Amino acid sequence: MKIWFYAYASVVTFFWVATKLVNCQAAITGQWDFVGHSGVSSMHAILSPNTNKIVFIERVELTTNVTINGKPTYSVEYNLDTNEIRALTTLSNTFCSAGSYMKNGTILNLGGAEAQKGFAEGFNRVRLYNPCDDGTCDWQNDVNNLNAKRWYPTVEQLADGSLFIIGGSTQGAAVNNATINVASYEIYPSAPGETSIPLQFLVDSLPNNLYPCVHLLPDGTLFIMANQKAIVYDVISRQIKTNLPDVPRAARNYPLTGASSILPLDSSNNAEILVCGGGNQISPSKTVGEFSCARISPTSSNPTWEIEEMPFGRTMPDMTILADGTILILNGCNNGTAGFNKGSDPVLTPVIYNPKAPAGSRFTKMQPSYIPLSGSNPNNKPNVDGPYPTEFRVETFSPPYLFTGVPPPKIQQAPKDLKYGQSFDINYVAYSGTRKMTVNLHQPAPAGGAIAPPGPYLLNILDNGIPAKAAWVMLS
C-alpha cells in the first residue's frame, strides 16, 4: 500500500475512477469511452481544483463551436459528471501558451500568440482562473504581464510555489532561430524591479528548443532539457550545477516534439526523469516518430541515459502519471513534425510504462482509440472534412486497474489541507473478494516544497494495486 501525490498538468486525456463492469479485455488493455463534446479543441487541459471539472483552452481561430453573446470564444469548463460545457471568456490569443497551478489553487495560463480575429495579442499576457464549483468563475487578466514575449514557453512550479517561466520565441515559427529566440527565464510573481534572467543554455540548444522540458527535483534544483541538451540548474545561485550528457538518438523539443515526466518519487527521493519520443530526422525532408525513451537520475553521482525502445515511434506524445505510479504514453504521430499541418500517420495505441518492472518488460500496449490527434487543431478554417478535422469529441480512457473485478477502495475521510511534514489520517473501505473492511492509515505528508510544491493535489490510496476515486487536498 502506498500513497501517491500527483497533480495533473496539461494533458488532453483524463481518467474515470469509478466502478466498471468486469470486462476481460479491458482488464488487460483498458477501455476507451466516447462521452461528450468539448466545443473547443482541447489544446490545453487542466483539472479545476476542488471540483470534478476540467478547463480546456484552444487557439483563437475559426473552428470553435462555442459563443458568448454571439461572439466566438476559445475556452470552456467541461463538467465530468454531466459532460456539459460552460463557455469561458477569451481575453487574448492563448495559442502556444503554457499553464500551471499557483500555490493558492488558482489556475494560471500565460504567453500566447499574435492578435487574431479581434482578440488581443497574447505573447506576454498572464491569465488567471480562480476555480469554483457554482458556474460563476471565469478567466481574468492579471495586471502583471510577463517581462518578455513568449510563444511556446514552459512553466514549472518551484519549491516556494513561485513559477519558473522559461524560453519561447517572440513570434510564431516553424522552427526557432537566434533572431526570435527568447533566451531567458523569469520568476512569477517577480520581485520588484526584477526582469528576465538570461540563460545561455537556450542559445546552445537552438534550434529545436521550444517548450523545453523542465522538472523540479527533490533538492530544489531544476532538470532542464531542450533539443538534445540537458542541465541541472540552481535557481537560487543562478548557476548550472551539472551539465548532463546529451540525450541520445533524437531531438526531443518543438518542432521535433517529445514528452517527459518525472517518475513517481518514493521515500528515497531519488529523482528519475523519463523522456519519450520526439522527431527523428532521417533525411532533410523526412522525419519519423522517435522510438526511444531515455531515462536518467540527474542528481546521481554519474548521471547517464538509459535507452529503452517503445513499441511505436511517436512525435508529439503526451505522458501522464497514473494513480498506480505507472506512466501512460499516448497521442502523437509517426510522420512529419509538429505544427503547420506537417504531422500525419497518427499513433492510436497508447502504451503504459511501468518504471518498476525489469528493463525490457516495461511497456504494455493498450486498446487503441479510433480518434486521431485529440487536442489538435491544425485548421485555420472551420473545416469538418480533410484528413484531420478539428476534433471536438471527448473520450475517457480507463486503465486496466479499473477492471480487476474487485470494487475499487473508497476514501471515506481525508484531510482537505495538509502541512509539510505533518502526519495525517486517511480512512477508506477496501474489498477482498466479498469481504469489506475499513482501513485507517496514518501517513506523513511530503517533507517540503521541493518534493511537492505547494498547491492543489489529488490524494489517493492504492489497495492491492487498485486506486480509489481521489480526494482534492491543498498542500502548504
Ligand SMILES: *[C@@H]1O[C@H](CO)[C@@H](O)[C@H](O)[C@H]1NC(C)=O
Ligand atoms: C456544436 O454545438 C451544437 C449546439 O450547441 C451541438 O448540437 C453540436 O453537436 C456541436 N458540434 C460539435 C461538433 O461539437
Ligand SMILES: *[C@@H]1O[C@H](CO)[C@@H](O)[C@H](O)[C@H]1NC(C)=O
Ligand atoms: C491567488 O493568487 C493570485 C495572485 O496573487 C490572485 O490573483 C488570486 O485571486 C488568488 N486566488 C485565490 C483563490 O485567492
Ligand SMILES: *[C@@H]1O[C@H](CO)[C@@H](O)[C@H](O)[C@H]1NC(C)=O
Ligand atoms: C527566424 O524565424 C522567423 C520566423 O519564422 C523568420 O521570419 C526569420 O526569417 C528567421 N530568421 C533567420 C535568420 O532565419
Ligand SMILES: *[C@@H]1O[C@H](CO)[C@@H](O)[C@H](O)[C@H]1NC(C)=O
Ligand atoms: C508523410 O508525410 C509526407 C510529407 O508530408 C506525406 O507526403 C506522406 O503521405 C506522409 N505519409 C503518411 C503515411 O502519412
